[in-house]
Amino acid sequence: MQDTERNEQELHRLEKLSLLRSAGVDPYPVSFDKTHDAAEILEKFSDSEADKFSSVTLAGRIMGIRRMGKATFCHIQDATGRIQIYLKKDDLGEWYEHQQQFDIGDIIGTSGYVFRTRMGEITLHATSLVLLAKSVTPIPVVKEELDESGNVIRHDAFADKEQRYRKRYLDLIVNPHIKQTFILRSRVISEMRRFFDARGWLEVETPILQPLYGGATARPFVTHHNALGVDLYLRIADELYLKRLIVGGFEGVYEISKNFRNEGMDKTHNPEFTSMEIYVAYKDYLWMMDMLEELISTIVTTLFASNTVAHQGTDISFARPFPRKKMSELFVEYTGTEVIGKSKEELIAIARATKVDVETSWSAMKLLDEIFSVKVQPNLIQPTFVIDYPVEMSPLAKKHRSSPELVERFELFINGKEIANAFSELNDPIDQRSRLEEQSAIRAAGDDEAMVVDEDFLHAIEVGMPPTAGLGIGIDRLVMLLTNCDSIRDVLFFPQMKPERL
RNA sequence: GAUCUCGUAGCUCAGCUGGUAGAGCAUGUGACUUUUAAUCACAGGGUCCAGGGUUCGAGUCCCUGCGAGAUCACCA
Numbered sequence: 001m002q003d004t005e006r007n008e009q010e011l012h013r014l015e016k017l018s019l020l021r022s023a024g025v026d027p028y029p030v031s032f033d034k035t036h037d038a039a040e041i042l043e044k045f046s047d048s049e050a051d052k053f054s055s056v057t058l059a060g061r062i063m064g065i066r067r068m069g070k071a072t073f074c075h076i077q078d079a080t081g082r083i084q085i086y087l088k089k090d091d092l093g094e095w096y097e098h099q100q101q102f103d104i105g106d107i108i109g110t111s112g113y114v115f116r117t118r119m120g121e122i123t124l125h126a127t128s129l130v131l132l133a134k135s136v137t138p139i140p141v142v143k144e145e146l147d148e149s150g151n152v153i154r155h156d157a158f159a160d161k162e163q164r165y166r167k168r169y170l171d172l173i174v175n176p177h178i179k180q181t182f183i184l185r186s187r188v189i190s191e192m193r194r195f196f197d198a199r200g201w202l203e204v205e206t207p208i209l210q211p212l213y214g215g216a217t218a219r220p221f222v223t224h225h226n227a228l229g230v231d232l233y234l235r236i237a238d239e240l241y242l243k244r245l246i247v248g249g250f251e252g253v254y255e256i257s258k259n260f261r262n263e264g265m266d267k268t269h270n271p272e273f274t275s276m277e278i279y280v281a282y283k284d285y286l287w288m289m290d291m292l293e294e295l296i297s298t299i300v301t302t303l304f305a306s307n308t309v310a311h312q313g314t315d316i317s318f319a320r321p322f323p324r325k326k327m328s329e330l331f332v333e334y335t336g337t338e339v340i341g342k343s344k345e346e347l348i349a350i351a352r353a354t355k356v357d358v359e360t361s362w363s364a365m366k367l368l369d370e371i372f373s374v375k376v377q378p379n380l381i382q383p384t385f386v387i388d389y390p391v392e393m394s395p396l397a398k399k400h401r402s403s404p405e406l407v408e409r410f411e412l413f414i415n416g417k418e419i420a421n422a423f424s425e426l427n428d429p430i431d432q433r434s435r436l437e438e439q440s441a442i443r444a445a446g447d448d449e450a451m452v453v454d455e456d457f458l459h460a461i462e463v464g465m466p467p468t469a470g471l472g473i474g475i476d477r478l479v480m481l482l483t484n485c486d487s488i489r490d491v492l493f494f495p496q497m498k499p500e501r502l
Numbered sequence: 503g504a505u506c507u508c509g510u511a512g513c514u515c516a517g518c519u520g521g522u523a524g525a526g527c528a529u530g531u532g533a534c535u536u537u538u539a540a541u542c543a544c545a546g547g548g549u550c551c552a553g554g555g556u557u558c559g560a561g562u563c564c565c566u567g568c569g570a571g572a573u574c575a576c577c578a
């Protein structure tokens with residue numbers, strides 16, 4: 001950026017930077033040894049044992065400065081929180097002069113002893129001070145105060161969602177409370193890994209760039225490999241590769257992966273999102289339901305020390321067992337009619353009778369899906385397994401052991417949202433081929449979300465896959481649920497945004 | 503993709519029926535050695551998202567575009 005494009009405040013900061021340099025101060029030293037964190041001092045300091053903190057070294061970003069002539073108070077923020085620093089001219093000598101050039105946003109290091117001010121705030125009395133990084137552009141100024149009951153009141157909060165998402169680093173600095181969401185996200189994933197690893201299942205990595213995409217019904221992103229001269233697709237699901245690994249002899253594999261779908265964006269959809277898929281040999285969907293129940297309730301109780309989580313005003317209970325309801329029963333319960341096995345025309349009539357908006361051009365599968373998502377899904381607030389789906393809706397699931405028009409599939413719904421999807425995997429190669437060919441026909445008829453035939457995948461299934469249970473979990477949605485967020489953008493550090501034209 | 507709302511100083515926001523652009527914080531100068539949304543005095547800071555139109559005159563009214571948020575539709 002040219003200096004002529006800089007605003008007044010930036011020019012002031014650049015001038016201070018050069019003043020500091022000419023006074024012999026290195027504004028960007030290479031490292032700094034800190035001994036404590038802010039939170040540690042605020043938690044452990046006591047007036048009777050002040051000598052425990054008679055020599056501490058802290059580092060952090062200046063978030064506020066109050067200069068009072070020959071004494072200055074500032075708050076610095078480190079990864080753990082904010083703490084006040086007391087700077088006194090008599091104690092700091094030339095560095096007291098240097099700090100006149102410090103601004104909100106600068107990163108400093110300081111040593112001294114901890115005391116409590118007349119106003120009662122635990123504070124570091126600095127006996128030495130250094131600059132660790134000069135900030136040359138202003139950050140949003142957010143002032144905080146505490147009300148009588150100790151709640152934080154923020155003034156002039158940095159609240160513009162667009163700017164917060166585009167400049168997440170600023171959001172994290174001035175709204176540090178949002179870090180909790182991301183820390184919890186990370187812990188959800190760690191707990192999941194710990195759970196799977198403890199059972200001996202192997203974390204694996206499969207291709208993101210794929211010559212053919214599959215494993216879900218969705219539109220893909222297309223990219224191009226120059227050396228090979230071929231188009232490649234960004235994966236929409238892990239499923240087909242993970243099953244190849246089960247064919248190859250692994251008996252439990254999982255992958256936590258970014259998937260990419262070239263579709264609309266809204267509160268619950270980002271073009272890239274994180275899912276976890278796991279496949280375990282010799283198991284079926286009933287076993288998988290037990291496993292998932294245990295997984296989710298383990299994560300919740302580990303992270304919250306409780307099996308209840310508050311989400312957008314509703315308490316969600318993760319106490320086992322979660323109810324298991326057949327899809328057909330739910331249809332009867334919420335629409336008053338049996339819908340499984342009905343013809344397209346009958347389904348349209350049922351939809352109209354129950355005030356569900358549908359189009360006559362839709363397939364039976366899409367009609368069922370629509371009626372389900374309008375009439376049934378919003379009622380599934382507490383964790384509920386929906387089991388036994390119509391075969392047309394699930395081209396990769398095994399036919400039900402007792403009803404050939406159904407498949408052995410379940411989805412876990414919480415707060416009206418699908419959190420997980422699983423089935424007894426289809427390992428009959430003849431059936432699998434005919435199901436993919438049906439998809440291919442639907443695709444040829446104009447549905448560009450239908451699956452394509454992957455001959456290599458079919459070959460793998462022909463080689464022989466053991467009976468296998470597979471599960472996918474939408475990590476972003478699970479995290480939204482557990483962090484009380486109603487937008488996927490709040491659980492992604494860098495949500496996809498339209499390019500900003502300046 | 504459709505509808506509604508929004509875009510003004512570094513940040514948060516005012517700006518009425520169209521008449522020379524406002525506040526608080528932040529910034530600069532000065533005072534102040536336990537302050538805390540520090541205080542007090544003075545000062546500087548704007549392509550009012552972009553481009554057209556109506557008008558003597560547009561931040562304001564109209565149109566188009568860009569970006570965002572909310573709601574709806576589709577997908578996880």
